[in-house]
Each structure stands twice: as C-alpha cells, then as structure tokens.
Amino acid sequence: MNATPMLTVTDLRKHYPVRKLFGHFGTIKAVEGVSFALERKQTLAIVGESGCGKTSLAKCLMRIESPTAGQILWNGGPMEAMPTREFRRHIQMIFQDPYGSLNPRKKVWNIISEPLHINTSMKKSERRQAALELMSKVGLRPEHGNRYPHMFSGGQRQRIGIARALALRPEVLICDEPVSALDISIQAQILNLLLELQNELDLSYLFISHDLAVVRHIADIVMVIYLGKVVEQGPAKDIFGSPKHPYTQSLIASTPHIKRFERQQAPVRGEIPSPMNPPSGCAFHKRCPVAIPQCSNEEPKLQKIGQSWVSCHLVK
Amino acid sequence: MKQTVLINPMETIPVSSEPHAAGEFWYFFRKNRGAVIGLVTIGFFLFVAVMAPWLAPHPPSELFGEALRLPPAWQVGGNWRFPLGTDDVGRDMLSRLICGARVSMGIGFLVVFLSAGVGTLLGLVCGYYGGILDSVLMRAVDVLMALPSILLAIVVVSILGPNLFNAILATSVVAIPSFVRLVRASVLEQKTKSYVIASKTFGAGAFRQIFVNILPNCLAPLIVQGTLGFSDGILNAAALGFLGLGAQPPTAEWGTMLSDARSFIESSPWLVTLPGLCILLVVLGFNLMGDGLRDALDPRLRK
C-alpha cells in the first residue's frame, strides 16, 4: 500500500462564464469544491445525474479544460508543473460513445497506435506490433487490426477504445460512462475486462457513471455529486450498505432492482435544478424528502462520519 | 450446475461480414439510373477529350476556303468529309467540337481543382479555429457569394485581361465560397465528435487534427460539390467565352464557338445548336452523376 496517493485533488472548482440578458455576466458553477485521493489499483466512482458536473470534472483532470481553482497533485508534486507530454503518459481517458470515439476513416491498428505515433518515435512496424499486443490484451484478434470501426459492434469498439487508452501505459484511466451505451451482456464483458486489466496492469480508475448497479460492481470508493458539490463520499461498502445523505438514499431507492417486485414509490419529487439557477442553501433541499428549514438557508459542510464524508444538516 | 460463463472472448468474437465500402457504394450508385447515364456521358466526353488529337479528322484551326458554312453531312448540301458541317470561316465543326471538349473539360478540372483546393483550405481553417479569423473570413465569403457570379467573373477578367487562363482564374474565385461553407460546416460537425477530443488528449496538434483526422471525414460532401462544380465551371467559362472574355480565337472552345455563331442562328443553325448541345450534355451528365454520388455517399438518403 502506497503512503502517498497517486492522484490527489483538493477543492477543485470549475466555473463557466455566462452572459445573461443585457450583458450581465453570471457564472455556472459546474464543479464546486471536489476533493479526493486515488491510490494505485483503486477504483473511485463518481456518481451523479445530469448537470452534476462529472463531465466538467473529467475534462479538468484530462487537461482538456483548466480548473478555475483548486489543486491537483501527482505523487505529491503539483500537476500543473508537469509538461503535457509527460502528463499524457500517466492519465488517459475512455469515452462514453463507442460510435463517435473512433475515427471512421482509419483502420483499427492505426487508431490504437495513434498515441504512440504522436508521442514516440517508434517506426511504423514497431507501432503496428504494439497495437497488436494491445489488441490481444483486450480480446481482439490480430486480423481485426485491418478493419474499420463501422464493422464492429458497440462492445468491440469500446474494447478498441480501451486498447488505445492503454497505448501509453498510463497509471490512471478516466472512464466516462464506458458501458452506458452497451447492452447488458456486453456491459458485463467490458466490466470484466476492466477488472482484469486493473489486476494485470495495476491500473487505477476514475469511473464516472450514473448507474449505481454498475458502480456497485467496480468501485472501491464512491463519490456522490449533486450540482457540482460532493454530498457523500466514502468506501463503496459504506455508501451502499448504509447511505447517509438523503440524495444517496434516493438514488439507491430509485434504481430498479431485479429482485424487488413490489411497486416502489418514487422517492424524489421535482426536477433536477439547472446549474445556472442553483437553489439557496443546500442544493438538494427543494427535492429532499426530509428537508428542514435550516436546509434552505444554510449550505451544509462536509463532515467526516466514520470512514465517509457527508454534507447534510441532518447527519451529525 | 452449469452456467454460461465467460470464455476467452478472443476465440469467439466474430466481426460482421459487411460488404466492402466500395461495393456498397457502387450498389447504391448503380440503383440510380440517372447517375449511371450521367457517368456514361461524362466517360464518353472524357474519352473524346483525352483522345482529341487522334480522333479529330482535321486540325481544328485549318481553314477550308472551299467549304464555308457547309451543313452537316445528312442534310442537303452536306459532305461526309465534314460530318458535322463547317463554320463561317471554313473550319470543320466535328474537329472543333472534339478539340473543344479537351478545352472545356480541362477548364472544368482546373476550376474545380483550384476552387476546391483553396476553398477546402479556408473552410478547414475557419471551422477548426473559429473566433475572429472565422468571422472575418466568412464575412468575406458572404460578400463574394452575394455578388452575381458572372458579373464578378467579368470584372476579374476585365482587370486581368481577356484570355482563357484568366477566365479560369475568375471562374475559380467565384466558385470558392460554396466549398468554404461546405467544408466549414463539416468541420464544425466533426469537431464535436469524441474521436477528435480523444486525439487532442493524445497530444495531436492542429495540423494532424485538421488534415489527418478531420479532412478524410469531410470528403463525401466535398466530392459531390466537386462534381457539381464541374458543370458550373464549364458553364461559366462558356459564358465568358460567349462574351468574348474567355478563350480567344482561334482556340476551339464551345462557348466561343457559340458566340462566333450568333449571327448565323437562322441561316446555319448547326453552328449554334451543336456546341450548345455539347455543353448541355456535359453539364447534365455531371449533375446527374453528382446527384447519384450524393445519394450513394450519404447513408441517410439511401432508398
């Protein structure tokens, strides 16, 4: 067990400026104070619904966008100091859409070895060889390398995407809803592949998903986000075994279970608020089944309860 | 108890045996009869253009003083030595039409090459970078599009001097805006796709993104516009030729032939109808083929 976590994020914030009517500038606070630490061979799941900021978070971590505030440390040292060239060798990303994430005009081996083409001086034959090795790791046959993406199914394309992300031998993979667009049986295959690769290559995952059932099977630590803020964070077994925040409880209760046949009442009413117009106090108070007057006035702070962090006035 | 378990997926993943992309394209193209007719017509004229020096029975500029304004061979007074008749200074129509094919097709290719080349480059840059550059360039393109193309061509030629090369230049300039808009729209669409973002995370620079990643995915509308651009180019050059601003005598070019024969519409109609018919057939052929190409290349339009 490593003493220093590989990736430490402290109070990360991402705001987008927005022009409202008549030139008045507002801000969308997409990510508001997210902190976590990721260790080797660990999976941190980021769970939330639309508008919670998980995609903005991923973009900040991948350096596609720069955070407005906050600190990102890699093995204890500041990440901004690291040149992008080096950064790419540590963190890579798998995308949600298996149909849009591969260039339709390129052959599969070319797609997989593209990171090598850009970042190393390997010869074409070496790159091709590397691509073939990566393909076998994800369960594709060598002859698949010469075909084009449209000849593959969604699950197979996702495998190609995973092989490509592994080309530079990163230590951390950000998985942005990698199985949401796939069928159940294919979903299981891809999740298994991710678990096997984690074991074999000592990978750490930042697994972004809205599907709690999938998260249950892959996560060590779970972070639940609502409107850019962390509402609950802790070991998976605690989050699922005894969820403390009303939003976490509602999410688990709203997720359909295959073993529960009784009619379940929807636990949460109302629409998900827009990040342009966040409610006062606790962002969840308008939809919370157990809200008290304090919730609409005062924003709760994250408190440590056992091994988890919870931000709720009703949890002490 | 047996369960369906995970077996090494390497052995069991079949890849769909879809037909090759070219085969699929040809299937849809073939279904459109107009497109095939267009293709055949263009093929014919291309052949004529390439083989012109060997096909033409006489040199196109040779004057036959004894055979002025002879009608086509099947009419009264015609002569099979000059199958399609002769013009007012005694040049063989068939030879002039054949050599004119070379000039006109050549014009079409050059115009498309120039306008597509410049237009694509501008479109790629505007679409990829956006911002001020995009705004300024697109406004310039808008201005260009707002001017009637033939007038603009006339202005350009008047400034540079009336000859075939300048006519080609003028026609190309006039054709650039459609390519710019087309390519820019394609780039904007592709830019949002995950594979472009993925390439960015691997460190792909602008050059690689534009030319290696995005451009190949913009080819379909580009090819269609290119074929339609041929017909525009030929028509515009013919118009310039008709106005005396394009190919100068004695160069055989269909538009100039039309112009020279203006005064003989009633007395020697073949002098006007034959070049006009050639222009019509080539333009129609390109349009039909372009339609078919578009339907075959865009999966959404396939019947």
Place this chain on the structure above:
Amino acid sequence: MSQPLLEVSNLSVTFDTLRGKLKAVDGVSFSVAPGETLGIVGESGCGKSITSLAVMGLLPSNASMLASSFRFNDRDLLSISECGYRELRGGSLSMIFQDPMTSLNPCFTVGFQLKEVLKAHRAADKKSCQRLAIELLERVGIADAETRLDCYPHQLSGGMCQRVMIASAIACRPKLLIADEPTTALDVTIQAQILDLLRDLQTTYGMALILITHNLGVVAQMASRIAVMYAGQIVETGQTKAVLSAPLHPYTEALLRCTPDVDDCAAKQILPSIRGIVPDLVHRPSGCQLHPRCDYADQTCRNQDPAVLKVGSHEVKCIHPVGVIK
C-alpha cells in the same frame, strides 16, 4: 377468461436489405389483456421495437409483415386500411418513444402539438382544446401548466418532455399504450417519477401497457407478465415474478446473472457474462438461435427449432430448459 385486448399470433417481419432478407421478428406470439402490463425485454437487435412498430402499423416501406392472427380490440389489424389505422393511432392505441427531446417537433410549442392530437381525435373547439390541454398537463404532473403550454421543447427538461409525450399519448384515453424504452434516456430519479406516472395513469384509466425495455429491474416492478426476446423470437414468457426468480430459458438465466444489481453484496467480482455476440439476422444460425452461445447446447439444439413448452402460464422455447423439465 376474458377476451384479450391485443392478440398477436405468429408475427414475422422481414426487411429487404442490401445484404439480403433480414428477418427481424420470427414467429412471435403474445397477448395483452385489458388493463394488464406486459413487459417485453431483450437486448438491442432482438426485435422488440420492430414488434411494437408492427402493432402500430408504422413499419417502414421495405418491411413485409406476416401473421396468422393480429387482432386489437376485436378488430382485425391484418385487413385494416391505412385510414382505419390512423383512427386507431392516438385514439385507442398509443405509443411513446425513447428520446423525448427528439420525439417532439422543436419548431412548435408544446401546447400546439398537444392540441393537434386533441383536434384530430376529440374534435373539440379552440376553447375546450385549451382547457383539455391544461388538464392533461396537470394530469401528468407538470406544474404551472398554462405557462408550459407556450414553451418550446428545448426549454423543457428530458423528464418534462417525456411527460408531455405521455400527455399527448393519453389524450384520448387509449385502451393500450405502448412505451418503447420510455425512461432509458432519463436520469434515475426522473425515471422513477415517470414509471410512477405510468402506473398511476393505468389505474385511473384502466389502460393496458406494453413496456419495452432492456432493463430487467424496470420490468420487475412494472409488469405483471414478461416476454423475453432474443434474435426476433420470444424465448420465454410468463408471470414476471416466476420468470425472474426461476427462469427456464438459458438466455433469461444468463441475462439475470450478468445484470449488476445494487443489492448485490459480492462487489468487485467478475460478473458472469454471455460469451459471443448476437447472431447476424440475415444469416441466422440453424436450429435454436442461442445455441452458439449456450453452454447447455447439444446436437439437437443445432438441428431443431425448439418447440414451445408450457408449464402453467409459464412458456419457454427451449429443448433443454434450465432446471426441472425433462
């Protein structure tokens, strides 16, 4: 036994494609009683959406349909004219689709589209259309209904758009509502609300519901009966609780096993999955469609198309059903 509301017997739908004839639906039979919820479950390409389009008479032009019997509300759908179908659609037979944002026309307000349906089927005048439209929006749980009528679809969230779709679908109190993956594109908490709404409407109007989904959990809480589809065929059908707790078909069993569940305590373990991928529907495998992926398969499965075995109301199309029957 009361007369079923919808009765489909031996339905087949074949598409004429570039690569040959594609049989998307192969001999499917099912029925829906008045007020009942039938869940049709399967993965992509299994034919569940095509089946629903066939029931609605909305198959594309390159599709040909065959059935031994196809009756809705005592009308024979095989011999009905397009005019007759149009009367049914939106009237006693309604459908809602997966992506609510694209199911509504972005150029017109929500109110305009809702009133279109009312004018077409209830022949009401302007004032009563307005009143009915407001009532409908309130019925589906949209607050501030009068203002919402003037909103455009892009101004509403996904959940709201789906509510509007449901409102237009139930405008004429249909006897049967087909919901094709109605909550797949929605967030989990909103999904729960929409499912609640559908249940609520069913009890109020005595409406039958065909719920098409790939999510077994959704079907578990919503449907009284379930039909599992694979490669265009119904492989198992019966009471939901019976099928999901004690499945008879290897595919249903495998599907249940590889579905991750929130309650499952065995976290971070390899999920049992089904090897291989769905068959190519143009070049179908011989005999049982599942045999290349099934561990129980033997020579008979390769050669023979399985017959349908009945155990009470539980039916399974398999030569070696899981468990008891032999």
